[in-house]
Amino acid sequence: MNTVKPDGIALLCLTPGGVALAKRLRTALPMTCFTREGLVEDGFLPFDSSFAHQVQQAFTRYSALIFIGATGIAVRVLAPLLVDKFHDPAVVVIDERGQHVISLLSGHIGGANDLARQLAGILGVDPVITTATDVNDVAALDTLACQLNARMDNFRAAVKTVNQMLVSQRRVGLWWDESLTDTVSRCDRRGFITVTDLQQLPQLDALVCITLRDTLPELPIPHWKLVPRRIVAGIGCRRGTSCSVISALLLRQLAANRIDPLALKAIGSIVVKQDELGLNQLASDFDVPFEIFSVAELREHEHRFPSSLFVKKTVGVGSVSGPAAWRLCNGHLIGENLREQGVTITLGVTH
Structure with missing residues (x-):
């Protein structure tokens, strides 16, 4: 899925008309505007050596690109850079008179469709959106995944299959854990058939289950x-503990609480562990942030957990995993702490 990039929107324009339109747009939406040297004015940056080179830089740096100009020019300069819709930034093209706002790339996961709608609203025109689910007025599995910040095994294949079923008016059910109701109710579910009981399914061609569980009951349809x-x-650990040890213990702790490893959102520890190779590799392997907390931040919640004099003398606070988890989830801890092989792990759930 699309990698989070450090900066937001880059706008690129090549003509005086494009600069004029860019000035209208940037008053309503934060963005970094680039144009060629001869058109630069306050609030604009010159292209870095050339238009093509600037596009290449922006493609990897920004989460969304807006081109003001011809669609053909945008396509030609972007073509060598494209990876797939799961990684490419959102791309929107606007003609310099602001009459057409076209969602060109990464409409769902990248957010180009929503950006096109927003820009069209600013300009008072209709967006040009061609993705099949939007044209057929149904939701999309990849959009739902983004709204939920969710993952799925074999995501690419599932998106292709489920979205095709939805636009073909096949009966695709949607079931979710009761604890997720508030979140799911705010998501786009058009075209899905709500399922309330996995033991009593309505007539369906397929089913999508939104859950943190590691396993589901056997189901008689594709799901x-x-x-x-x-x-x-x-997580707290002895200095030098290998990633393989920490990972095995984390997976065991997740399994003990019947949680799918894909549900992991972040790991956290104390500041002295910020360069701990095992923890950094763990975060990379699970593709989650590694959040670091100061001694003072953890001390605020130290009293809630059993304290170790050895740990306190070593790092300045008597407990690491519990206070770190508490801060990550605002106190919504789950299960029992794991303490083994010099590793402590405390799990929590965010709401």
Whole structure:
């Protein structure tokens, strides 16, 4: 899925008309505007050597690109850079008179469709959106995954299959854990058939299950599990503990609480562990942030957990995993702490 990039929107324009339109747009939406050297004015940056080179830089740096100009020019300069819709930034093209706002790339996961709608609203025109689910007025599995911050095994294949079923008016059910009701109710579910009981399914061609569970009961139809990233893990460990040891213990702790590993949202520890190779590799392997907390931040919640004099003398606070998990999930801890092989793990769930 699309990698989070450090900056938001880059706008690129090549003509005086494009600069004029860019000035209208940037008053309503934060963005970094680029144009060629001869057109630069306050609030604009010059292209870095050339238009093509600037596009190449922006493609990897920004989460969304807006081109003001011809669609053909945008396509030609972007073509060598494209990876797939799961990684490419959102791309929107606007003609310099502001009459057409076209969602060109990464409409769902990248957010180009929503950006096109927003820009069209600013300009008072209709967006040009061609993705099949939007044209057929149904939701999309990849959009739902983004709204839920969720993951899925074999995501690419599932998106292709489920979205095709939805636009073909096949009966695709949607079931979710009761604890996720508030979140799911705010998502786009057009075209899905709500399922309330997995033991009594209506007539369906397929089913998408939104859950944190590691397993589901056997189901008689094709089904996919969409797993929101809600689980956090506070972790303390001896210096030099290998990633393989920490990973095995974390997986065991997740399994003990019947949680799918895809639900992991973040891990956290104390500041002295910020360069701990095992923890950094763990975060990379699970593709989650590694959140670091100061001694003072953890001390605020130290009293809630059993304290170790050895740990306190070593790092300045008597407990690491519990306070770290508490801060990551605002106190919504789950299960029992794991303490083994010099590793402590505390799990929590975000809401």
